[in-house]
Amino acid sequence: MNLSRTARTLLRAALVAGLAVIYVPLAVVLLNSFNSDRTFSWPPAGFTLRWWGAAWDSAGLRDALWTSVQAGLGATAIALVLGTMAAFAVQRYRFFGRETVSLVIVLPIALPGIVTGIALSNTFHTVLGLPLGLLTVIVGHATFCVVTVYNNVLARLRRMGLNLEEASADLGADTFTTFRLVTFPMMRSALLAGGLLAFALSFDEIIVTTFTAGAGVRTLPIWIFENLFRPNQAPVVNVVAAALILLSVIPIYLAQRLSGGDPQTR
Amino acid sequence: MxxxxxxxxxxxxxxxxxxxxxxxxxxxxxxxxxxxxxxxxxxxxGALAALLVTAFWSTDVFTGDVVKVFTWANFTDLVTGEVYRTVALRSLGVAAAVTLIDLVVAFPMAFAMAKLASPRAQRWLVIAVLTPLWASYLVKAYAWRVMLSSDGVLGWGYGLTATVVTLSYLWLPYMILPIYAGLERLPDSLLDAAGDLGARGWRTFRTVVWPLTFPAAVAGSIFTFSLSLGDYITVKIVGGKTQLIGNVVYDNIGAANNLPFAAAVATVPVVIMLVYLAAVRRTGALENL
CATH class of the missing domain: 1.10.287 (Helix Hairpins)
Incomplete structure (x- = not known):
């Protein structure tokens, strides 16, 4: 390539600077969680593990975490079933309105979260008369999680082709046996990757959650948001933030392992 | 049997x-x-349709109940109210500014990743850009709150600028990844050919690289634009008293208890996004998502 030495150096510098901007705020949060001072003064006053202990002992925090896990698992389970079904239909069949199916599946994530949020809460509340609670949160999350499973399964089906399934049928296996012994094992890693993304999406969601959770239901993001503006809770919020940054390494590692070096995007 | x-x-x-x-x-x-x-x-x-129908209803001033009678009142208020026009324009401006900042920051980064790094380094760089996407959205907004607070590392204080900076930070990876993918598809031989024909760096960029990666950049802009347009959480965290469309919707549901008006306001970002999607469809950006 005919780039001058200066241009190359500048581009590399831009990359390094950009990555620094991406990581510095996360590092600040991590550092601050060990800050012995209550406020987020800079530089930190001293080192302490006191806030990590306080966060561990907080019952409200533990409840919120458990609610988030339940909501995430519920939404992921629904998304896995619906996303797989839709992906099979779109990839394996030709029918009228096939393109529209993809559009409808992407829509909940393409529209602003607040629109999806109030549309669903309005339907639960006024149209169906359902009380808002954990169940409505799961329904709301599942709606925008379907797309992650759908995309992953669709890509896998496209690469898989039909040869092995046809061979299985030729050897006498019926539709269900072929699915159990041939199709499903080949899709397993795509389902895991899609499910992982769905869980992460649900775990981090706050806007749709705000509108679909009743008064008593508090997911982790809602707990963080509620305590963000309370000065005496600041150190504990800091610890939760730091812990979430550290935990985000786990899905990245798993996604890397699953995709065999082909990093997954949302 | x-x-x-x-x-x-x-x-x-x-x-x-x-x-x-x-x-x-x-x-x-x-x-x-x-x-x-x-x-x-x-x-x-169905839920979206029901919301749209609600936008044409009104609330009783005294009881606060929804009155299910067709009216254009919400939309008339929306168009004639100067406050709402200002807020809508401000939201558009914020979304456009965030998109532009992300584009300017992301392009050189993506170019260095795709064209200057070794294949091994590329893999790690993609992971490095992806990882912050998994860290919680709230945590990242909070990190900026910590840094921007008057006794923080940067200490710029909260407001509109803080909102734009934080949103640009939040959605930056969404811009880097499509552009990187677009640049990776661009064969090096084209760049070499431009060089052999006498084009220097800037000219190659203007006449070869940019036209061919434009759809990828537009694909990235769909994320940055849409995500900024509907946001109200970041504004609450670092925006000080700033209000965006999302806040108006939120306040009308909560404090004002006026769901029909909130529904009418919520159609604004939807319409803007639909217009945006229709405008960029011809560039082939949707295939780059």
Whole structure:
């Protein structure tokens, strides 16, 4: 390539600077969680593990975490079933309105979260008369999680082709046996990757959650948001933030392992 | 086989169901589509439609109940109210500014990743850009709150600028990744050919690189634009007193208890996004998502 030495150096510098901007705020949060001072003064006053202990002992925090896990698992389970079904239909069949199916599946994530949020809460509340609670949160999350499973399964089906399934049928296996012994094992890693993304999406969601959770239901993001503006809770919020940054390494590692070096995007 | 007891009947049933399904592709397709379409096609689109209908209703001033009578009042208020026009324009400005900042920051980064780094380094760089996407959205906004607070590392204080900076930070990876993918698809030989024909760096960028990666950049802009347009959480965290469309919707549901008006306001970002999507469709950006 005919780039001058200066241009190359500048581009590399831009990359390094950009990555620094991406990581510095996360590092600040991590550092601050060990800050012995209550406020987020800079530089930190001293080192302490006191806030990590306080966060561990907080019952409200533990409840919120458990609610988030339940909501995430519920939404992921629904998304896995619906996303797989839709992906099979779109990839394996030709029918009228096939393109529209993809559009409808992407829509909940393409529209602003607040629109999806109030549309669903309005339907639960006024149209169906359902009380808002954990169940409505799961329904709301599942709606925008379907797309992650759908995309992953669709890509896998496209690469898989039909040869092995046809061979299985030729050897006498019926539709269900072929699915159990041939199709499903080949899709397993795509389902895991899609499910992982769905869980992460649900775990981090706050806007749709705000509108679909009743008064008593508090997911982790809602707990963080509620305590963000309370000065005496600041150190504990800091610890939760730091812990979430550290935990985000786990899905990245798993996604890397699953995709065999082909990093997954949302 | 027909004389077997009920316990043995199920494998026969299964076999018959399997062969029935095998022979009838239409039935298979309907079964596969039923649940996803009932959920997303009927329930979700239905919810959106119901919201749109609500936008044409009003609330009783005294009781606060929804009055289910058709009226244009919400939309008239929306168009004539100067406050709402200002807020809508401000939201558009914020979304445009965030998109522009992300584009300017992301392009050189993506170029260095795709064209200057070794294949091994590329893999790690993609992971490095992806990882912050997994860290919680709130945590990242909070990190900026910490840094921007008057006694923080930067200490710029909160407001509109803080909102733009934080949103640009939040959505930056969404811009880097499509552009990187677009640049990776761009063959190096084209750049070499431009060089052989006498084009220097800037000219190559203007006449070869940019036109060919434009759809990828537009794909990234869909994320940055849409995500900024609907946001109200970041504004609350670092925006000080700043209000965006999202806040107006939120306040009308909560404090003002006026769902019809909130629904009317919520159509604004939807319409803007639909116009945006229609405008960029011709660039082929949607295939780059």
């Amino acid at each position: 027909t004389t077997l007891t009920t316990t043995a009947a199920s494998p026969g049933m299964r076999r018959r169901a399997a062969s029935f399904l095998h022979r009838h592709a239409g039935v298979r397709l309907s079964l596969l589509l039923s649940a996803p379409l009932a959920w997303l096609g009927l329930a979700y689109l």
